[in-house]
Amino acid sequence: MADLAKKEKPARSKAEAQGNYIFNRKWEPxxxxxxxxxxxxxxxxxxIVRVVIMAFQEKYRLSGRYDGFGLYNFQYVLGNDDFxxxxxxxxxxxxxVVPIATILAILIANLLNQKIRGMAIFQTAYFLPMVTSSIAxxxxxxxxxxxxxxxxxxxxxxxxxxxxxxxxxxxxxxxxNIVAVIIFGVWNMLPFTIILLLSGLQNIDPMYxxxxxxxxAGSRKIFFRITVPLLAPTIFxxxxxxxxxxxxxxxxxxxxxSGRPGAINNxxxxxxxxxxxxxxxxxxxxxxxxxxxxxxxxxxxxxxQRYVQRKFxx
Amino acid sequence: MKxxxxxxCFIYAFLILGAVIMLFPFYWMISSSFKTAAEYNxxxxxxxxxxxxNLDNFTRAFEKRNFFVYFINSVIVTFLSxxxxxxxxxxxxxxxxxxxFPGRSAIFGMLLAFMMVPFEMLVITNYxxxxxxxxxxxxxxxxxxxxxxxFYTYILKNFFDTVSDSLYYSxxxxxxxxxxxxxxxxxxxxxPSLVTIMLLNAISSWNSFMWPTLVITSNKYRTVQLGLFTxxxxxxxxxxxxxxxxxxxxxxxxxxxxxxxxxxxxxxxxGGLKG
Numbered sequence: 001m002a003d004l005a006k007k008e009k010p011a012r013s014k015a016e017a018q019g020n021y022i023f024n025r026k027w028e029p030x031x032x033x034x035x036x037x038x039x040x041x042x043x044x045x046x047x048i049v050r051v052v053i054m055a056f057q058e059k060y061r062l063s064g065r066y067d068g069f070g071l072y073n074f075q076y077v078l079g080n081d082d083f084x085x086x087x088x089x090x091x092x093x094x095x096x097v098v099p100i101a102t103i104l105a106i107l108i109a110n111l112l113n114q115k116i117r118g119m120a121i122f123q124t125a126y127f128l129p130m131v132t133s134s135i136a137x138x139x140x141x142x143x144x145x146x147x148x149x150x151x152x153x154x155x156x157x158x159x160x161x162x163x164x165x166x167x168x169x170x171x172x173x174x175x176x177n178i179v180a181v182i183i184f185g186v187w188n189m190l191p192f193t194i195i196l197l198l199s200g201l202q203n204i205d206p207m208y209x210x211x212x213x214x215x216x217a218g219s220r221k222i223f224f225r226i227t228v229p230l231l232a233p234t235i236f237x238x239x240x241x242x243x244x245x246x247x248x249x250x251x252x253x254x255x256x257x258s259g260r261p262g263a264i265n266n267x268x269x270x271x272x273x274x275x276x277x278x279x280x281x282x283x284x285x286x287x288x289x290x291x292x293x294x295x296x297x298x299x300x301x302x303x304x305q306r307y308v309q310r311k312f313x314x
Numbered sequence: 315m316k317x318x319x320x321x322x323c324f325i326y327a328f329l330i331l332g333a334v335i336m337l338f339p340f341y342w343m344i345s346s347s348f349k350t351a352a353e354y355n356x357x358x359x360x361x362x363x364x365x366x367x368n369l370d371n372f373t374r375a376f377e378k379r380n381f382f383v384y385f386i387n388s389v390i391v392t393f394l395s396x397x398x399x400x401x402x403x404x405x406x407x408x409x410x411x412x413x414x415f416p417g418r419s420a421i422f423g424m425l426l427a428f429m430m431v432p433f434e435m436l437v438i439t440n441y442x443x444x445x446x447x448x449x450x451x452x453x454x455x456x457x458x459x460x461x462x463x464x465f466y467t468y469i470l471k472n473f474f475d476t477v478s479d480s481l482y483y484s485x486x487x488x489x490x491x492x493x494x495x496x497x498x499x500x501x502x503x504x505x506p507s508l509v510t511i512m513l514l515n516a517i518s519s520w521n522s523f524m525w526p527t528l529v530i531t532s533n534k535y536r537t538v539q540l541g542l543f544t545x546x547x548x549x550x551x552x553x554x555x556x557x558x559x560x561x562x563x564x565x566x567x568x569x570x571x572x573x574x575x576x577x578x579x580x581x582x583x584x585g586g587l588k589g
Binding site for chain 2: 030046129137143150187196279
């Protein structure tokens, strides 16, 4: 036994690590990696290459051949009304849902972080929407937003506010459609946001709080002077992760109009546009160009996230 | 002390109000599934259905639609997806964590960059691929494209990396092959991470929506989410029945969450949900 251990030990040296000290058969790693690599190649790597090619391929000619490579698809997509509509809706969605969800989540996480009874019940209540599908729960929201029999308008009526046409388009305009989607989106995003912020709060050294209390700071002062600044990196990261996922908004608009984008096709989102182009209209080039624009936006935010993570971590 | 008590009261009041708002859509969905047509259409709304044993909406929804079949399909897809993805992830993560092969860390770095690419971008080509492979309208088309997950492999690899090398050497000295070492030592140690991965995967499989709408057109292979969607897009269909079907569709996830809340929450706090 001791003898063998001696033999194995030098294997840890760097020079040996480059070789195959860990297995005596060179093909062994291949067997382990093969299923993973195969799936990845077919369903991730190939599609990435393909979508870039398709985005730059010009329209099919009548003959069925390509015209060559160029920026036509991007030109078309950026000039398309539905796509412009999609970009503006997506940005409105991202820059309302994410800040609202973040502010609410900071408040709730801060309260959940105190010593309170019934923690399990509160956690269950606040985190449940995370595991349930937007399609199923969206149906319930659709009923809530119903302009005649919905709970939302009943609530408004208590304050003497007239019924709002949340999901419809009375008079040919549908300004409330996006508001309904935003409310649903905030509700959907809260659990994930609260969880991340709560774990951020739990990482704050309790020493800071003790010190502040000794100095006689009130709870509001503690919140704004200690909690918020120390939580800032987590808040920022959470916001960026949420923005990345909010840019892909799609499922949230499906249940309200049974799969149509808004009451009068007014609520295109970027993903909805991509899906419609390649699936319903069979325009792969336009879909690919739109997908690449979406990717570039997400890429920018991911880079921002990496940068912040590196800056705050140590 | 009195001020402290008042503060606590405020905290509870706020938390309870928030919890009510968060839970209301669930309550509304479930309670409305038991309503009669008159109760459903009343305004002001009916807060409590008169008969909580009125299963009319459930039976009619299940009779009218093949929800039973959809349910079984979803169970099969979720089960197979979790097991197959689990196995592929374990093997891949072990490869990246323990086995030495040329370009290992470079490849892994590249994979992490791929994680940024949204599924919505891959879907264009993947749809064509499965069409060409003649996989559309089958249950396997809902499983196979998702078997290799960079995200899950990344989580598990990170965990494998924390397992001390000395365990490996002693196992090797005792004559265990890599294969045995992986399944007898690594996998049992990594159980918490594995459970987390499997739970996250089960949730995303069960709730998967966009992909099934693209690749399943036959009634036979519909999943629950797809069944709900076709149910709601059907002209003139009864909303009460849709809500009853929705209630049944979210039950498995609610049960899963009640039993495994801690695992799910920890998993989400560490890595976030897929997508």
